[in-house]
Amino acid sequence: MFSWYRQVSQGERYTFWACFGGWALDALDVQMFSLVIPAIIAEWGISKTQAGLVSGVTLVASALGGWICGAAADRYGRVKTLQVTVIFFSVFTLLSAFAQNYPQFIVLKALQGFGFGGEWAAGAVLMAETIRNEHRGKAMGAVQSAWAVGWGAAVLLYAAVFSFMSPDMGWRVMFAIGILPALLIIYIRRNVKEPVAPASKAAVAKGTKERTPLLSIFAPDVLRMTLIGGLLGVGAHGGYSALTTWLPTYLKTERHLSVLSTGGYLAVIIAAFFFGCLAASQLLDRIGRRQTILFFSVCCVATVIVYLFVPLSNHAMLALGFPLGFFAAGIPASMGALFNELYPRGTRGTGVGFCYNFGRVVSAGFPVMVGHLAAKYSLGFAIGVDAAFAYAIVAVSVMMLPETRGRTLTEDVAV
Template identity: 70%
Template structure:
C-alpha cells in the first residue's frame, strides 16, 4: 500500500512530510471550533444560527485566502506562501482564545480562515509539483489523510480539557494550543525546496501584473474547467461542512451522549476518514480521478441518508459511523490531484486555490442553513437533507471534467 514511498527521492519525502504536518495541524485548529460549539453557545449566549454564522464566515474567508494565496504562490513561490499562511492561521487561532464577545470571535475566526484556506492551496500545489506523476494520486490522497490525524488530536484534546477544566475555560485553552502549528515553519524553511515547475516559469510570472495572475483562470481556454471545478468544490465542501460542523452538536443534544461518548463516536468516524483517504489514494492512480470521485460521492449520499434518517440504536449508529467517515474522505482526498492537473504551471496555484476554496464560499451557506432549518425540524434531518443535495452536485460536476490520471504537470492545459 505504501510501497510507493520507498521509490521517491529525499526531496519528495521532505515535501510530503511538510504538507502532511501542515494539513494535520490545520485540521487540529479547524476541528477545535466544531467541538467547542456547545461551550461557545453557552459562553456568549448564542443561537444555533449565530454559531453557524461563525462557521460560515470562516469558510468564506478561507475561500478568499485560498484564491489570493494561490496567486501569491504563482508569483513568489509555493514554499514562501506556505510559511506565511501557516503563521497566519496559527496566530489568529491563538487570538481567538481571548475573544470577549460574539463580534470579536466572529472577526478572529474569519481571519483564521483566511490563512487556513491559503495554506491548503500553497501546500497542495507544492506537493503535486514535487511528486512524480505515477505516484501523485497516492501521495496527495495520503497527505489528505493527515486531516484525520489532526481531527483525532482535536477530539482527544477536547475530551481531556473538558473533563479536567470548567467549560468556560476549556475552550479558551484549546484555542491557545492552536498556536503550535507555527513551529512547523522552522522545518519548512530548513528542509523544503521550491519546485522545478515554479522555478522554470519564475521569470515569465514576475513580468506579469498581479491582476493577470488572479484572473488568469478566467481565460477562455480554461474558463470551463474553472466553472466546473468550482461546482465540484461547492458540493464537496457543502456536504462535508454541513455534516461535520454540526455532528458533535447533534450527538450531544439529540442523542444525549456524554462528552467522552461523543468522542468515542467521533473516533470511529475519524479512523474511517483516514482509511477512506488511503483507499482513495490507491484508486486515484488505478481507476482514475473521475471514477474515484463519482464513486465516493454516490456512496456519501446513500450513507448520510441512512445515518441520519433510519431509527438506529446507539450501537447501530456506531457501526454506521465507519462508512460515513470512510466515504466522506474520498472526495477531498481526490481534489488535490485533480485540480492541480487541470491547469498549466503559471496559473496552477491560482486555479487550485480558487476551485477548491470557491466551494467554501457557497458551502458556507450549508452550515448556516442547517442552523436555521433546525429551528423548525430535528437537527439530524436538517443535516441529512443538506449533505445529500451537496454530494449529488459532486457527481454531476465530476462527470463533466476530463480524466487527468498520469498527466505531466508541465503539459497540463
C-alpha cells in the same frame, strides 16, 4: 499500499511530511470550533444560526485566502507562501482564545480561515509539483489522511480539557493550543525546497497572455474547468461542513451522549476518514480521478441518508459511523490531484486555490442552513438534507470534467 514511498527521493519525502504535518495541524485548529459550539453558545447566549454563521464566515475567508494565496504561490513561490500562511493561521487561532464577545470571535475566526485556505492552496501545488507523475495520486491522497490525524487530536484534546475544566475556560484553552502549527516553520525552512522557480514577469506574460494573475483562471481556455471545478468544490465542502460542524452537537443534544461517548462515536468516523483517504489514494492512480470521486460521492449520499434519516440504535449508529467517515474522505483526498492537473503551470496555484476554496464561499451557507432548518425541524434532519444535496452536486459535476490521470505538470497547456 506504501511501496511508492520507498521509490521517491528524500526531497519528495521531506515535502510529503511537511504537507502532512501542515494539514494535520490545520485540522487540529479548524475542528476545535465544531467541538466547542455548545460551550460558546452557552457563554455568549447566541443562537444555533449565529453559531453556524461563525463557521460560514470562516469558510468564506478561507476561500479568499486560497484564491489570493494561490496566486501568491504562482508569483512568489510555493514554499515561501506556505510558511507565511502557516504563521498567519496559527497566530489568529491563538488570538481567538482571547475573544471577549461574539463579534470579536467571528472576526478572529475569519482571519484564521484566510490563513488556512491559503496554506492548503500553497501546500497542494507544492506536493503536486514535487511528487513524480506515477505516484501523485497516491501521495496526495495519503497526505490528505493527515486531516484525520489532526481531527482525532482535536477530539482527544477536547475530551481531556473538558473533563478537567469548565466549558467557559476549556474552549479558550483549546484555541490557545492552536499556536502549535507555527513550529512547523522550522522543519519547512530546513528541509523543503521550491519545486519550480516563481514565474518571472516574462513567463507569466507569455503563459497567461498578459492576464491579471487572479483573473487568469477565467480565460477562455480554462474557464470551463474553473466553473465546474468550483462547483465540485461547493459540493465537497458543503457536505463536509454540514456534517462536521454540527455532528458533535447532534450527538450530544439529540442522541444525548456524554463528552466521552461523543468522542467515541467521532473516533470511529475519524479512523474511517483516515482509511478512506488511503483507499482513495490507491484508486486515484488505478481507476482514475473521475471514477474515484464519483464512487465516493454516490456512496456518501446513500450513507448520509441511512445515518440521519433511518431510526437507528446508538450501537447501529456507532457501526454506521465507519462507512460515513470512510466515504466522506474519498472526495477531499482526490481533489488535490485533479485540480492540479486541470491547469497549466503559470496559473496552477491560482486555479487550485480557487477551485478548492471557492466551494467554501457557497458551502459557507450550508452550516448556516443547518442551523436555520434545525429551528423548525430536528437537527439530524437538517444535517441530512444539506449533506445529501451537497454530495449529489459532487457526483453531477465530476462527470463533466475530463480524466487527468498521468498528466505531466510541466506542460504549459490546459487540458
